[in-house]
Amino acid sequence: MTTEAAAIPGLKARRASFRPWEGNTLPVLVIVLAIVGLWYAAALAMNWRGTADAFERAGEARSAPEIALATMGQERPMLPAPHQIVFELKKTVIDTPTTSRRSLVYHAWVTLSSTLVGFGLGTALGIVLAVLVVHVKTLERSLMPWVISSQTIPILAIAPIIIVVLGSIGVTGLLPKSIISAYLCFFPITIGMVKGLNSPDPMQRDLMRTYSASQAQTLWRLRLPASLPYLFAGLKVAVAISLVGAIVGELPTGAQAGLGARLLAGSYYGQTIQIWAALFGAAILASLLVATVGLVERLVNRSMGARTA
Amino acid sequence: MTAARRASVLTPLVLAGCLYVLMLVHRPGVAGAPGPLFWGLVVALWLASIVALSGLSNLRLKSRPADRLASLAVPILFGAFLFFLWEVIVVGAGVPSVLMPAPSAIARRFAASMPVLRDDFIQTFVKSVLTGYAMGCGAGFVVAILADRVPFLRRGLLPLGNFVSALPVIGIAPIMVMWFGFDWPSKAAVVVVMTFFPMLVNTVAGLTAAGRIERDLMQSYAAGYWTTLLKLRLPVALPFIFNALKINSTLALIGAIVAEFFGTPTVGMGFRISIEVARMSLDMVWAEIALAAIAGSAFYGAVALIERGATFWHPSYRT
Incomplete structure (x- = not known):
């Protein structure tokens, strides 16, 4: 589950220092290598039975080393070896044209588009809600407790309802999935933004009052700029769970397209390599999305003249 | 006035x-x-x-x-x-109730199908969620203590843990169903993986929270590693640990319910939701969601209550 993890920390460490033995690069690399090693060992152990049985059924007598080698190349292994997943990824990402239904890029794009629409909707909703909550006391006292307690509810459970209800009034395709994403991801943004909008200390607010600034001016000039770090922290969490929402939203529709559909189809037909490839695709997509938000954060900070701590 | x-x-x-x-x-x-x-x-x-x-x-x-x-x-x-x-x-x-049943209809359905709901609750919550939650949080805690003892491990595991918590971990559900079968162990396994990393990251962060002065004091008392851990560092880490426990209480329920979308025996909250949605009996689905909401909030509330009792000294609870 964690071998793909090397991408982001590794990148960060390379940029940050030229002395890998001092940073986190070496420990991360060692642990990733250990995980890959364990993975191969586990693949050997878990696929042994199936491989040996297959040879027996075919009536071929094989020695132990031959079986060991064959465990790494099963078509439907219990646990595919890492290189099998890499080959599958290469096959479905690079070798297949992106318009084909067999291409992982095609499915990733289906999921990504509803993730992004949902993320946009959720961000807009979250920010508007936070601005309202900060300015209207009634909302703060009546709505906020519900927003918070709504998070103790397994919201993903209502995903099938949203899909089916919207489907029965004729809304299908991208929008229902996006609504699930939006519903999941507005929360961290609202919470972060409320905190951020309230983060300017009383002295700064008093200064705005001595300028006789209106509430709108205080919002634009003081509260919103001060809330940006909180906003981006929320956005990073939100974009990740937005992807989860889109993937889960693809499950109840019988899964025509998308990464969730690949997972479901893979589990129906026992195509383990396909499942793992879809999983890695989702992981790569998630890390790209989070990294993009981080990049936007850096650009915004720079353009606003923020000093790096 | x-x-x-x-x-x-x-x-x-x-x-x-x-x-x-x-x-x-x-x-x-x-x-x-x-x-x-x-x-x-x-x-x-x-x-x-x-x-x-x-x-x-x-x-x-x-x-x-x-x-x-x-x-x-x-x-x-x-x-x-x-x-x-x-x-x-x-x-x-x-x-039409196919689109949106009224709350009164949902409440009637809830009351009428108590036995089914009870079975689903036991299957999903008691068996999958609680088992997986205990194992995942326990494992995360132990590995965090270990990682705290071995700095090399901490420097390697922490970036990975942070990275994994941004991944759609729930996607491992079909694999776990394949490995551990249709019954509750596969759901518990999903819950274990989902709850492990938040616990690990938060506990490691909490263990570094003790201040230098307090640690120096412990040293001047000639307290060893274990005494310092038990008397100083773990109590200081408690707010972080409870934070992870609270996050995990919601994650665990989500994980178990979604994992049941990938295949179950004919009982369980996620199974009921997906089957009743297909049969368009939305009042039953909403009754199931009401059950999930009650279970989720009660679980969260229980953890929060324990937290209040265990960290009564923390500034956020002192009045």
Whole structure:
């Protein structure tokens, strides 16, 4: 589950220092290598039975080393070896044209588009809600407790309802999935933004009052700029769970397209390599999305003249 | 004092009006085809409730218990009014129950299918969630202690843990179903993986939270590693650990329910949701969601209560 993890920390460490033995690069690399090693060992152990049985059924007598080698190349292994997943990824990402239904890029794009629409909707909703909550006391006292307690509810459970209800009034395709994403991801943004909008200390607010600034001016000039770090922290969490929402939203529709559909189809037909490839695709997509938000954060900070701590 | 007077006059009026409308809407002649007068009444109630709520939430009460009561009453009344609107609109406008069942219908269905709900609850919550939660949090805690002891491990594991918590971990559900079969062990396995990393990251962060002065004090007492860990560093880490426990309580339920979408025996909350959605009996699905909501909030509330008892010394609980 964690071998793909090397991408982001590794990148960060390379940029940050030229002395890998001092940073986190070496420990991360060692642990990733250990995980890959364990993975191969586990693949050997878990696929042994199936491989040996297959040879027996075919009536071929094989020695132990031959079986060991064959465990790494099963078509439907219990646990595919890492290189099998890499080959599958290469096959479905690079070798297949992106318009084909067999291409992982095609499915990733289906999921990504509803993730992004949902993320946009959720961000807009979250920010508007936070601005309202900060300015209207009634909302703060009546709505906020519900927003918070709504998070103790397994919201993903209502995903099938949203899909089916919207489907029965004729809304299908991208929008229902996006609504699930939006519903999941507005929360961290609202919470972060409320905190951020309230983060300017009383002295700064008093200064705005001595300028006789209106509430709108205080919002634009003081509260919103001060809330940006909180906003981006929320956005990073939100974009990740937005992807989860889109993937889960693809499950109840019988899964025509998308990464969730690949997972479901893979589990129906026992195509383990396909499942793992879809999983890695989702992981790569998630890390790209989070990294993009981080990049936007850096650009915004720079353009606003923020000093790096 | 005007806000208080307005609130104290309007709130009972609005409550009485809502009860009257609720009775009205369930009459055979009204349900499905109420006149414009009825909708006018609902809109008037809506406006009045906004005024009443804003009056209530701007109240400044002298005594502390009364203030607590008011700040509790506002969200409860607000939520109750939302349910009232849901009921009145669905029943009044005659929305088909395939689209959106009324809360009263959901409550009836909930009461009528108690045995099914109990079985689903035991299968999903007691077996999958609690087992997986205990194992995942326990493993995360132990690995965090280990990682804290071995700095090399910590420097390697922490970036990975942070990275994994941004991944759609729930996607491993089909693999776990393949490995551990259709019954609850596969769901518990998903829950273990989902709860492990938040626990690991938070505990490691909590273990570094003890200040230098306190550690120096422990050293001057000639306290060893284990004494320092038990008497100083773990208590200081408790708020972080409980934070992870609270995050995990929600994650665990989500993980178990979604994992059941990938294949289960014929019992379980996720199984029931997906099967009843396919049969278009949405009142049962909503009853199941109500159960999930109750279980989720109760679980979270229980962890929060334990936290209050265990970290009573923390500044955020001192009054």
